[in-house]
Amino acid sequence: MPEGVIYLDGNSLGPMPVGVPGALEEMLHKEWGAQLIRGWNTAGWMAQPTRVGDMVGRLIGAPAGSVVMGDTLSVKVYQAVAAALKMRPDRGLILSDTGNFPTDLYMVEGLISTLDRGYELRTVEPGAVADAIDETVAVVMLTEVDYRTGRMHDMNAITARAREAGAVMIWDLAHSAGAIPVDIAGSEAEFAVGCTYKYLNGGPGAPAFIYVRPDLADSIEPALSGWLGHRDPFEFKLNYQPGAGIERMRVGTPPVLQMTTLEFAMKAWDGVDMADVRAASVALQERFIEGVGRAVPQLALASPRDSAQRGSQVSFRFENGYAAMQALIHHDVIGDFRAPDIMRFGFTPLYLDAGDVDEAVARIARVMHDRLWDRPEFKTRNRVT
Amino acid sequence: MPEGVIYLDGNSLGPMPVGVPGALEEMLHKEWGAQLIRGWNTAGWMAQPTRVGDMVGRLIGAPAGSVVMGDTLSVKVYQAVAAALKMRPDRGLILSDTGNFPTDLYMVEGLISTLDRGYELRTVEPGAVADAIDETVAVVMLTEVDYRTGRMHDMNAITARAREAGAVMIWDLAHSAGAIPVDIAGSEAEFAVGCTYKYLNGGPGAPAFIYVRPDLADSIEPALSGWLGHRDPFEFKLNYQPGAGIERMRVGTPPVLQMTTLEFAMKAWDGVDMADVRAASVALQERFIEGVGRAVPQLALASPRDSAQRGSQVSFRFENGYAAMQALIHHDVIGDFRAPDIMRFGFTPLYLDAGDVDEAVARIARVMHDRLWDRPEFKTRNRVT
Known part of the structure; x- marks a missing residue:
């Protein structure tokens, strides 16, 4: 990575x-x-x-x-x-x-x-x-x-x-x-x-x-x-x-x-049990949802709150989601944007741990609180995200 | 190669x-x-x-x-x-x-x-x-x-x-x-x-x-x-x-x-003219057809003799074509076989020259004259050729 x-x-x-x-x-x-x-x-x-x-x-x-x-x-x-x-x-x-x-x-x-x-x-x-x-x-x-x-x-x-x-x-x-x-x-x-x-x-x-x-x-x-x-x-x-x-x-x-x-x-x-992957993914997602909820309450959770009804990703709605995701990527937290207003984050325990989640939450909080997304270069839509 | x-x-x-x-x-x-x-x-x-x-x-x-x-x-x-x-x-x-x-x-x-x-x-x-x-x-x-x-x-x-x-x-x-x-x-x-x-x-x-x-x-x-x-x-x-x-x-x-x-x-x-490629291919094919015709007349040409009616390959019919092609491949002349009896040879001037053609003809002649194909291991059909 x-x-x-x-x-x-x-x-x-x-x-x-x-x-x-x-x-x-x-x-x-x-x-x-x-x-x-x-x-x-x-x-x-x-x-x-x-x-x-x-x-x-x-x-x-x-x-x-x-x-x-x-x-x-x-x-x-x-x-x-x-x-x-x-x-x-x-x-x-x-x-x-x-x-x-x-x-x-x-x-x-x-x-x-x-x-x-x-x-x-x-x-x-x-x-x-x-x-x-x-x-x-x-x-x-x-x-x-x-x-x-x-x-x-x-x-x-x-x-x-x-x-x-x-x-x-x-x-x-x-x-x-x-x-x-x-x-x-x-x-x-x-x-x-x-x-x-x-x-x-x-x-x-x-x-x-x-x-x-x-x-x-x-x-x-x-x-x-x-x-x-x-x-x-x-x-x-x-x-x-x-x-x-x-x-x-x-x-x-x-x-x-x-x-x-x-x-x-x-x-x-080889030898990986999907039940273990699932448990680790849910733990990361819960940590992320709680972290973002505390640090950036204005981001509205678009995913089900109940982990049993959620796959391996967590999404938030934000009207300036496109620009916010561009700013986040600029600050090396890579998620993606899905029209019209979804900021999407995937959790993959094979190469992510709790420290990554905490650091991601901290950078998201900085981007959102300091409105780092509010710059013209982050608002210009590329065809592909 | x-x-x-x-x-x-x-x-x-x-x-x-x-x-x-x-x-x-x-x-x-x-x-x-x-x-x-x-x-x-x-x-x-x-x-x-x-x-x-x-x-x-x-x-x-x-x-x-x-x-x-x-x-x-x-x-x-x-x-x-x-x-x-x-x-x-x-x-x-x-x-x-x-x-x-x-x-x-x-x-x-x-x-x-x-x-x-x-x-x-x-x-x-x-x-x-x-x-x-x-x-x-x-x-x-x-x-x-x-x-x-x-x-x-x-x-x-x-x-x-x-x-x-x-x-x-x-x-x-x-x-x-x-x-x-x-x-x-x-x-x-x-x-x-x-x-x-x-x-x-x-x-x-x-x-x-x-x-x-x-x-x-x-x-x-x-x-x-x-x-x-x-x-x-x-x-x-x-x-x-x-x-x-x-x-x-x-x-x-x-x-x-x-x-x-x-x-x-x-x-x-880049910069290659298909007319040049074609001329070179025809020259190689003609040399091959003439060479095989002289050295192994029992191989029946399956391709049109007129180069204007032929693409960039030359094929021969031979009833033991499968085994013959396996023997040829064993002797490092790689063509392929197409059912029921076609031995197929492609000519690609980007990486073949007249010396390759002459050597291929010589090895084909050896395989055919010495019946090198007449061995059980060459007759066993693989699913893929």
Whole structure:
């Protein structure tokens, strides 16, 4: 971590694990450089998406062989929703909530516009989801942890409600994997998707993952039926035949450099119990909420006060939140801003401790009390935060 | 290049440019490591897909701002075909050929199965494509250079025929970009897609590209409507609105490590004229065909003998081609095998010369005359070649 920086944005982009440059250099020289095309076999590149999928799977309660890596989260959302709609041909409604990350909603919009036969995407307030699930709903698609507020859905209760109503359940675990304990198999949800550049520290643009409930994996119909999901990709047949189980959710050639970086980053999780990570995260968050509450009471907590309803982040609302976050970053406390007024701070016990929290609170107090944000350069919006 | 290796498989996976490990190490330390989340702005990651797109665009005759990088070629095929079908709502036929790379056909199969309203994918022999284009055809989708034989389509003639018939033209330039001169804008084709891990040396799993004809780019409807193709992704609106022009063909978070590797690899093309590359490639291919013809006449040329009808590869048919290619690789001449009986050799003048060709011919002659392929270990099929 750069000297002096307190990084409270691991929920957006995790920092670089110390050994990544060495691991990647080795891969470049010994694999791509020396083995060239043979690396697909001899360096194990072809099997990497399922091998790394199993590493991610362990953290979300998915059995071996039920998760595969690849593409982006947006693409994985599309795959899941398209497959889910095929499973409920007599229903036309996709239910989500207004707290979902926009790309999930956008991908459904694109899918139903492409299908062009009257599907509807309905978004309700997060608290109204359970009551909105009825027998007209084909698919319930939710992100477990709200990207703005950190509010958590009750995965088991909502999945059970969807099952009762005969709807297919898709969970986006972008803010869950590596942040909170997840038992996706236990929930009996049909699909889960997520990304690995946040809490899993896979690097900018790291591959996404998709989980399919094992009893369904051999029967789902892939919309994105690419050659690496084919039963026998190197036979080069003219017709698609889906691969066994989760293999059919592979699409094109996997990004081996990103996969290798992620595979290395995943080693940090060997032997880590998500219950321990969760307990440490909650302790940091509580310390932060109490500290900010004492030092800067004018910041309004946007996250649930009850830690059982909160993921691994704490957000505050402040009308000059954009400028305040820029000023904070200038003073080496890195969080981020989410429109319209959310200052967001992520807690990642793998590399943060109580001392970091206390120092962050002190710098936030200084920025707010001395109005250090009230400078033109902090108010100029960049396109990306 | 590893000592002693003659690499005739740059048409499958290009070798690693010498400076890649250093460039990537610098990116890791100075960008991801030091700038963390800020890298999206300060290191220019967010603009990379269009910046690199322009570098690739120059090699295929695409104007600046008409190409964007991302995802895999399979996904880009899907985007192009889905958008093309929207442009011809009254037509139901997608025409391709039996020489197309299978994943292109598979992705169309997945799309039309998802659409489920009677679209037909028809494949004809490569030589029969032009005559098969009529007013019932919505989309013509072809790969310019056949992955097995190297046979080239006449891009301008076929595109003109498609235009006459009112069909939308999609070219897959996987075996063209960096191999042969392409004037995609001059052809007036609506879409082009391609990959960058072959002749462009972007590394295993390097991002794909998509070109949209500039006069259409503001009106096409993206099926994969991800947040980074949104007009204003960081406003986090609940509804999708497509970005300007080619930006709307972006989907999710770009793979920055792969993009950076590709961007570095593309520097090798600064100032390179594709006509010079083509002339050098043809000279190498002619020398190879003549050499093999003299030394090993029993190998049947599968590629067109006329270099004007051939891309940048030369293929031979041999019933024991798999074992022969394994034996050749064992003797450090790396080509590849494509089912059922194709031995394929790619010619890449950026790192091959006449001496390499002569040595390759000599080793091929030895493997064939001494039946060095006739050993059990060369006959065992791996899943990947």
